[in-house]
Amino acid sequence: MAEPTLKKPLPVLTSEAKPFWDAAAEQKLVMQRCQDCRAYIWTPRPACFECGSERVEWTQLSGKGQIYSFTVIRQVVGRAASEAFEPDVPYVVAWIDLDEGPRMISNVIGCPVEDVKLGMKVAVVFEQQSPEIWLPKFKPTVS
Numbered sequence: 276m277a278e279p280t281l282k283k284p285l286p287v288l289t290s291e292a293k294p295f296w297d298a299a300a301e302q303k304l305v306m307q308r309c310q311d312c313r314a315y316i317w318t319p320r321p322a323c324f325e326c327g328s329e330r331v332e333w334t335q336l337s338g339k340g341q342i343y344s345f346t347v348i349r350q351v352v353g354r355a356a357s358e359a360f361e362p363d364v365p366y367v368v369a370w371i372d373l374d375e376g377p378r379m380i381s382n383v384i385g386c387p388v389e390d391v392k393l394g395m396k397v398a399v400v401f402e403q404q405s406p407e408i409w410l411p412k413f414k415p416t417v418s
């Protein structure tokens with residue numbers, strides 16, 4: 276199959292998010308946590324959105340969670356860059372409730388889309404997209 280002429284957009288490596296992407300390249304899921312009110316902070320930012328504290332610290336998470344909600348993308352429409360996603364359809368976009376509490380949006384991979392269920396237990400895996408970017412995605416765990 277020919278390579279799509281348009282590539283998927285990748286995250287921009289900002290200084291605030293760089294520790295996240297550095298950890299992802301080492302297969303670790305990390306998130307900022309407020310050292311004052313203990314809130315997890317997602318997406319990366321310089322201060323806590325709950326209390327305004329700038330005492331935020333990167334913390335490693337288990338990478339485990341469960342599916343809170345999801346949708347199956349069966350057709351790509353709209354902007355020209357969507358062509359890059361066509362080889363992936365059908366694919367799952369899900370909200371993942373991480374065991375530590377925060378909720379992330381990601382893809383569920385590694386099983387047929389028909390098998391994806393609410394509450395399904397999943398664990399993070401990292402897919403390399405560029406030399407610096409490893410995207411966190413989630414696969415069902417065997418229970």
Ligand SMILES: [Zn+2]
Nearest residue numbers: 309312323326
């Ligand atoms: Zn806080």
